[in-house]
Amino acid sequence: MKNVPEVKLGIIAVSRDCFPMELSANRRKAVVEAYKKSNGNIYECLTTVENEKHMEKALEEVKEAGVNALVVYIGNFGPETSETLIAKQFNGPVMFAAAAEEKGNNLINGRGDAFCGMLNASYNLALRNVKAYIPEYPVGTADEVANMITEFVPVATALLGLKKLKIISFGPRPQDFLACNAPIKQLYNLDVEIEENSELDLYAAFNEHANDSRIPEVIASMEEELAEGNKMPGILPKLAQYEITLLDWMEAHKGSRDYVVFANKCWPSFQTQFGFVPCYVNSRLTARGIPVSCEVDIYGALSEYIGTCVSQDAVTLLDINNTVPDDMYESEIKGKFNYTLKDTFMAFHCGNTAACKLTTRTMKNQMIMARALEPNQEPNITRGTLEGDIVPGDITFFRLQSNADAELTAYVAEGEILPVATRSFGSIGIFAIPEMARFYRHVLIEKRYPHHGAVAFGHHGKAIYNLFKYLEVKELGFNQPKGMLYKTENPFE
Structure with missing residues (x-):
């Protein structure tokens, strides 16, 4: 199909500054690995966003990589302002998804609270009048988030095409x-x-x-x-x-x-x-x-x-x-x-x-x-x-x-x-x-x-x-x- 856009996916992980950044970054790596294993290519932005300066740097990286459809991945609670500004300033379709907790024996330093962070992200998107694609149940394991990204691709293709x-x-x-x-x-x-x-x-x-x-x-x-x-x-x-x-x-x-x-x-x-x-x-x-x-x-x-x-x-x-x-x-x-x-x-x-x-x-x-x-x-x-x-x-x-x-x-x-x-x-x-x-x-x-x-x-x-x-x-x-x-x-x- 020559008359339709080609989606070039990217993913940016976000992290609240009172949570370990490594938690969000490692969960992002797992999502990327899961997606590449069964679906195709996705650009992994190595800058994890804690603040607005990180946000600007990450957006520049995905722009240079030719990304036209973006996943904002809430690996832990997430920074409400900078994560929603990513969606506001990115020129293309954006999906939000969040990490599920992984192990029952790792719920102290390994707990991310992204289940809660997803709520705040959706609220802040509305405050800023920013549209984003949010899956039916947007919280999951690496494999589940990879499947959510797969379902995002045809929607993103149509949105890019209409534009x-x-x-x-x-x-x-x-x-x-x-x-x-x-x-x-x-x-x-x-x-x-x-x-x-x-x-x-x-x-x-x-x-x-x-x-x-x-x-x-x-x-x-x-x-x-x-x-x-x-x-x-x-x-x-x-x-x-x-x-x-x-x-x-x-x-x-x-x-x-x-x-x-x-x-x-x-x-x-x-x-x-x-x-x-x-x-x-x-x-x-x-x-x-x-x-x-x-x-x-x-x-x-x-x-x-x-x-x-x-x-x-x-x-x-x-x-x-x-x-x-x-x-x-x-x-x-x-x-x-x-x-x-x-x-x-x-x-x-x-x-x-x-x-x-x-x-x-x-x-x-x-x-x-x-x-x-x-x-x-x-x-x-x-x-x-x-x-x-x-x-x-x-x-x-x-x-x-x-x-x-x-x-x-x-x-x-x-x-x-x-x-x-x-x-x-x-x-x-x-x-x-x-x-x-x-x-x-x-x-x-x-x-x-x-x-x-x-x-x-x-x-x-x-x-x-x-x-x-x-x-x-x-x-x-x-x-x-x-x-x-x-x-x-x-x-x-």
């Missing part, structure tokens, strides 16, 4: 698609930049790439990826031209930002003017870590990018689309999987899911658009979708959204795609999320979410939920288990 992200959009939301319209003020609150352009800008740039010398190379790449699914080879030159157009625009318009995603209009005039649908190109860029959301869904693109950072994998954006028919449930799901009919649904989009996430991949035309634009004739301008059933396995369904009042809200739910043939069209799968019916009613409908949801492949709910908590979303919904009522849920069956 350097630009969303580039083309065109207004299509008519009757106000579901994808949301106030952009919250983007700036997240440090995300946005560049909004006209479809004419995109069309002019596309025409300037006619006969581009790179087109044959991109066609060859498409042919290799599609293989036997290359059923409409005549459309590939236009799709290749469009892919190059977007990538060149990305490089030319990054500005001060390092990472870019797109939110592009894709109907109804796109087909009549460009002569194809852009779905396959969207899928190819998304597979490279450059999500391209459909229908100018700005917050959909933002959500996809978060999923990319967290999962380090391709994601997709799908409509929460249609129910599973009773007969299909009875014959292919009931008794084979532990879900009710109302736990299941089909999620679909025209053809924007990466080839690596489809069980089969076939180039087709967009059937829904063809009904209006090319009825009863050989498809031409509606060609360009990548179709197939989405690979079965664990998924996380989520979205970060600005509501009509410009308040940041979010939801996250874990589930799976079932290994059941959809018998339908587009990029599509049969999804199962526990207690989906209640989640659909009391989160998706009641909280006014649009029909688009981002899909990360794998169970990443913990990291995404922690990220949304860090971003201080006003409401954070999830699929609550049976017996845990939503606020507005009728308790009487």
Whole structure:
């Protein structure tokens, strides 16, 4: 994934001046050893912080080492002022964790009281209006703190990515698609930049790439990826031209930002003017870590990018689309999987899911658009979708959204795609999320979410939920288990 940041971890231990500094330093060494053993590299700052001068020296050391995500480790009670100033002055995500006591026969000179120090650290962070990532239970042994750091990495990756992200959009939301319209003020609150352009800008740039010398190379790449699914080879030159157009625009318009995603209009005039649908190109860029959301869904693109950072994998954006028919449930799901009919649904989009996430991949035309634009004739301008059933396995369904009042809200739910043939069209799968019916009613409908949801492949709910908590979303919904009522849920069956 070239369009996401690389986390370079560092750790600084802190020590209260009335406790032995060696206690905190030795515990830090143990954490570093535990993390390196099973997870990867972390820069160990050898300056243990007791005061503000130490704090400045330690920050200079991690800065010189290229650290962009930091762990403040409370090895003993900790110095309240200087430890929170570390987080205030460090330019990047910061996690706080504390040491558990080690031996029952060493609770005099070997007792650190970091359990107490963690409370004071959190209080002082609040006094200074400093954000920090604090694990669910932030006190532990060296191995446990190493695991906490592992869980911090995907959150830190997303935070670093958002800080350097630009969303580039083309065109207004299509008519009757106000579901994808949301106030952009919250983007700036997240440090995300946005560049909004006209479809004419995109069309002019596309025409300037006619006969581009790179087109044959991109066609060859498409042919290799599609293989036997290359059923409409005549459309590939236009799709290749469009892919190059977007990538060149990305490089030319990054500005001060390092990472870019797109939110592009894709109907109804796109087909009549460009002569194809852009779905396959969207899928190819998304597979490279450059999500391209459909229908100018700005917050959909933002959500996809978060999923990319967290999962380090391709994601997709799908409509929460249609129910599973009773007969299909009875014959292919009931008794084979532990879900009710109302736990299941089909999620679909025209053809924007990466080839690596489809069980089969076939180039087709967009059937829904063809009904209006090319009825009863050989498809031409509606060609360009990548179709197939989405690979079965664990998924996380989520979205970060600005509501009509410009308040940041979010939801996250874990589930799976079932290994059941959809018998339908587009990029599509049969999804199962526990207690989906209640989640659909009391989160998706009641909280006014649009029909688009981002899909990360794998169970990443913990990291995404922690990220949304860090971003201080006003409401954070999830699929609550049976017996845990939503606020507005009728308790009487």
